[in-house]
Amino acid sequence: MTIHKEGYTTIAISLLFIFVLNAFIDYKFADITWLTWLVYIFSFALFIIVLQFFRNPSRQFVTADNKVICPADGKVVVIEETEEGEYFKDKRLQVSIFMSPVNVHINRNPISGVVKFFKYHPGKYLAAWNPKSSTENERTTVVVEHANGTPVLFRQIAGALARRIVWYVKEGDQVKQSQEFGFIKFGSRVDIFLPLGTKVNLELDQVVKGGITVLAELS
Structure with missing residues (x-):
């Protein structure tokens, strides 16, 4: 399975957002463990959702003239x-x-x-x-x-x-x-x-x- 070209920009923006969000949480709320882990889990789930949306699975396509x-x-x-x-x-x-x-x-x-x-x-x-x-x-x-x-x-x-x-x-x-x-x-x-x-x-x-x-x- 590959990632479709239409997803490159969206995935890059998502990664940037996740990086900024996690850096902010680590800087401001590092001592609040539950909040830090909640953001980590949210970030992981968001990345997986975006990634799977732009997936391009390998398939044997059908062609039939009629x-x-x-x-x-x-x-x-x-x-x-x-x-x-x-x-x-x-x-x-x-x-x-x-x-x-x-x-x-x-x-x-x-x-x-x-x-x-x-x-x-x-x-x-x-x-x-x-x-x-x-x-x-x-x-x-x-x-x-x-x-x-x-x-x-x-x-x-x-x-x-x-x-x-x-x-x-x-x-x-x-x-x-x-x-x-x-x-x-x-x-x-x-x-x-x-x-x-x-x-x-x-x-x-x-x-x-x-x-x-x-x-x-x-x-």
Whole structure:
């Protein structure tokens, strides 16, 4: 397991904060043993939490030309027919994956193809499970067209804790299935919009892994 590049700055800032905090406690309250140990334990726990959040575990990623692979780790919170109003402007099958702070937050391409559309939207930071987060939160929208002509839209959505969405794609890029396309810091969500009639292989509340779990099958 390695640490993702998006975590380098946050980890460095966390270490600096922990060093300053512990130095202050040792200087001012060295004679209060219980307080000193409480700060030590808090500092250790904080460092482990930040470190695990930016982990990049080694995996054998799945690639299959006729399948859609989950773009993120997390839990399936939505499988429903809905109106997609930004790009398709018609009814689509929506699948949403919620990423808690303990999940790996790397986002991966669900299919291979050409990026036909990309847009970043600044916005609010509603809880990621709030239905309005799909249209009101900070988010990106990516549309990749498969070689068979099927377009798949996927959307990074910031949550109540997330304050930065990172993406590595732009219109015209040729992308490969299960490769990284972005990262969202702390709690967040990814929505995927598929053509109606697409066979979805997931169930609500199912725990999935990005780049591994098969989400759907393309016709």
